[in-house]
Amino acid sequence: MPTPLPLGSTIGIIGGGQLGRMLSVAASRLGFRCHIYEPGAEPPAGQVAHRVTTAAYDDEAALRTFGQSVDVITYEFENIPTTALDILQDLAPIHPGREALRVSQDRLTEKTFLQNLGLKTAPFADITDAESLEAALHDIGTPSILKTRRFGYDGKGQARIMAPEDAAAALADMQGAPSILEGFVEFSHEVSVIAARSLDGAVAAFDPGENVHSEGILRTTTVPARLTASQRSDAVLIAAQVLNALNYVGVLGVELFVTAQGLIVNEIAPRVHNSGHWTQNGCTVDQFEQHIRAVTGWPLGDGQRYADVVMENLIGSDMDRVSALATDADTALHLYGKAETKPGRKMGHVNHIKRV
Amino acid sequence: MPTPLPLGSTIGIIGGGQLGRMLSVAASRLGFRCHIYEPGAEPPAGQVAHRVTTAAYDDEAALRTFGQSVDVITYEFENIPTTALDILQDLAPIHPGREALRVSQDRLTEKTFLQNLGLKTAPFADITDAESLEAALHDIGTPSILKTRRFGYDGKGQARIMAPEDAAAALADMQGAPSILEGFVEFSHEVSVIAARSLDGAVAAFDPGENVHSEGILRTTTVPARLTASQRSDAVLIAAQVLNALNYVGVLGVELFVTAQGLIVNEIAPRVHNSGHWTQNGCTVDQFEQHIRAVTGWPLGDGQRYADVVMENLIGSDMDRVSALATDADTALHLYGKAETKPGRKMGHVNHIKRV
Missing domain, CATH: 3.30.470.20 (ATP-grasp fold, B domain)
Structure with missing residues (x-):
């Protein structure tokens, strides 16, 4: 059994939204303190945290000070820039680890990871341009859905393709971002x-x-x-x-x-x-x-x-x-x-x- | 029905111990912020509060700033100095109100209040000196218990009197503080x-x-x-x-x-x-x-x-x-x-x- 962090230790939480807020409250029940790192002012998590750093994810000095002030680092969202993690990883353990972030930050990497585990996913294809989209639509068919590989949440960065003639508009919606085409799944x-x-x-x-x-x-x-x-x-x-x-x-x-x-x-x-x-x-x-x-x-x-x-x-x-x-x-x-x-x-x- | 405080309002909590801490967490669930006022450094409640003021209860300026920053004032302990309440009451509503504090801050006032409501209490007497204690022991008998009228908690400021000859030592334990003698109650x-x-x-x-x-x-x-x-x-x-x-x-x-x-x-x-x-x-x-x-x-x-x-x-x-x-x-x-x-x-x- 690994040695648990002593009571009174400080947990660094990247992201100051509602998930960070409820994590901070839960940490308090176990006698831990939380330090929130969040670019936005007045984050919801800051109202119930011991300490808040308001700084951008590319602010190296702020990241270092944050990393040095905490005993472990966790996060409430997966789209943390890799450069920030590069700085933080030398200062405190990051849980869940970087492999989980790497896999889940990119829909294509994630789907490939799941498929390699033998798990079922929707059919998918890497989309880099109009030709790859046309080829993928030929294989996967319509209706299907084009999504940016990164930074999508709550339905953002997604476009439905109901018929092949929707392809150009959907691709334009991606604004040049690397994308993935996913087949529709018939589910109950x-x-x-x-x-x-x-x-x-x-x-x-x-x-x-x-x-x-x-x-x-x-x-x-x-x-x-x-x-x-x-x-x-x-x-x-x-x-x-x-x-x-x-x-x-x-x-x-x-x-x-x-x-x-x-x-x-x-x-x-x-x-x-x-x-x-x-x-x-x-x-x-x-x-x-x-x-x-x-x-x-x-x-x-x-x-x-x-x-x-x-x-x-x-x-x-x-x-x-x-x-x-x-x-x-x-x-x-x-x-x-x-x-x-x-x-x-x-x-x-x-x-x-x-x-x- | 009175108008409830709007979400996002700030609750001032006097006292930064575990009760203030758990009040602050509960307030967060309802979308309120808490501002803790506590003389001691690093109060437990401060770890989960939006704001903490570290200042003495006789710091008029700090009390004013605190009172002006909150929408309602409550507290986690009853022994708040009257002078602090005098300042705060003009700045924000205090709940529970001052009458509850006045009654509960003094064991003699509290027992008298309860008796006036027709409720049963242990027999009690006001003790000001050795004579009043001797007279009270004559009425109430032994075993009984001498307590300071104010500022006792968790068994502090109390002395048992098992026989009349314990009276002088018990009185000395009160260190001159106004006291109350309470008869023992036989309870299951x-x-x-x-x-x-x-x-x-x-x-x-x-x-x-x-x-x-x-x-x-x-x-x-x-x-x-x-x-x-x-x-x-x-x-x-x-x-x-x-x-x-x-x-x-x-x-x-x-x-x-x-x-x-x-x-x-x-x-x-x-x-x-x-x-x-x-x-x-x-x-x-x-x-x-x-x-x-x-x-x-x-x-x-x-x-x-x-x-x-x-x-x-x-x-x-x-x-x-x-x-x-x-x-x-x-x-x-x-x-x-x-x-x-x-x-x-x-x-x-x-x-x-x-x-x-």
Whole structure:
């Protein structure tokens, strides 16, 4: 068993959004302090952190000071510039490690990694120009979807191709960025597994949740998900396989399509995941504490589910419902303290709990 | 219904210990920021607060700056100097109000207040000197206990008088402070009720917990407490009576002795209370969120108990057990991030959960 970080140690978190905020709160329950590194002013995580550095990801001096002030580094998002990681890696351990970031930062690398593990993915092809897109459309067919290889989230950097004549417009949408064409998958529903791996290689998974998206943004996650016992077991095994292949330390989210041909991996996220927020009111140890335990070398905690939960994201004007939600029984509010409500912006979430 | 504080408002918390820390975390879930005022350096609450002021309670300038920066003021301990409150009360609303502080800061005032409400207390007498102590011992008898009227907690400022000849030593222990003699109460066990009252006068109580103390410090609180249905109802009614009499806003703790003659009020605490920590893992809305809801003018939340819980304080060397506790199922750790472990110091607590 590795030596766990002593209580009172400082966890550096790259990114100051709601995931960093909830990680910081979970860290406090275990007696750790958090130091947030975030380019944007007044980050939500800064409201509940011991220390905040406001600096750009190419500010070498700020990165060095941050790295020297912390005992371990983790992150709330995967698109951290490689140059920043090059500086930080000599100053403190980074968990999850760089291999997980390398794989998940690039859709093409990620799909190839998954395929090499023997896991099913949507058909895909590397797109560099109009010719490669034409060839890929010939193989993969339509409808299909063109995505930038890097920096996409919540439906951004994506264009649907319903018929071959949409190809030029879709390619233009990519603005010259390296891209990947993905075939459409016929699926009945999407589920995700939130799983964790500790520093000594132990793996634990939360019960899979069933996700509903709209306009590219997650709306609800429901546990239990509609899965047969063997699908549930497959889902957890896929997550464990990914964790082990990456020699991963921390919490990982795996999105899966449920199809007649089995489970198809949509994508992996090397961090706590929106579809795992239900664990805050359904498990003794939630995904945020589980992640903190893993990256600090603690043993993984008890993630057994004790309630049925529907997690509902509060997006934009959903915030108008907060005062009504505040009086609902068996309903837990989790707001992010963001200064401004904008359409499409995740402002909070609510867990509707049904004790079982 | 009063207008609730808007999301993003700042709650000023006087005192930066573990109660302030857990209040700050609860406030973050509702989208509020906290500003901690605490004389001691590196307060536990500061690790999860938006802002910390480190200044003495007689620092007028610091108090003014603090009061002007917050939208409402609350506190984690009752012994706030009156002079500080005089300055703050003109700058932001203080909840719970000054009457609750006035009553609970002085054991004699508190006992008199409770008696005037028709509630049962231990027999008591005002002690100013050796003569008044001799007269009181004649009335109340021995064993009895001499306590300073103000500033006692966790067994400090108390001396037992087992026989009249102990009187002089006990009085010397008070070091000239105004004191109160309390008769011993024959009780089978102690329970406490954590109850809340909102700005519009609604009252909600958590299920009473049963407390075990040792060396003057709370060791465990167990829910459910051993109470008959009518005792449970009496306990909650007593708390409601106190809340209403004080026109109280926030969470209050009431300690009660269970005796053959009914429930006897031991003391009241105008704040979240150690014996309410079980609510973090037994209720959808815990005592900390309930307090934040009350002082911000929000509706009270759903405090129904969904699990049996034994809350155990981690005191001093109990911290050696943390790594073992971390692997126990149905066990939730809550550590306070205190720099130094000392004998008798509350370092954290753990909730042992049994789903019902």
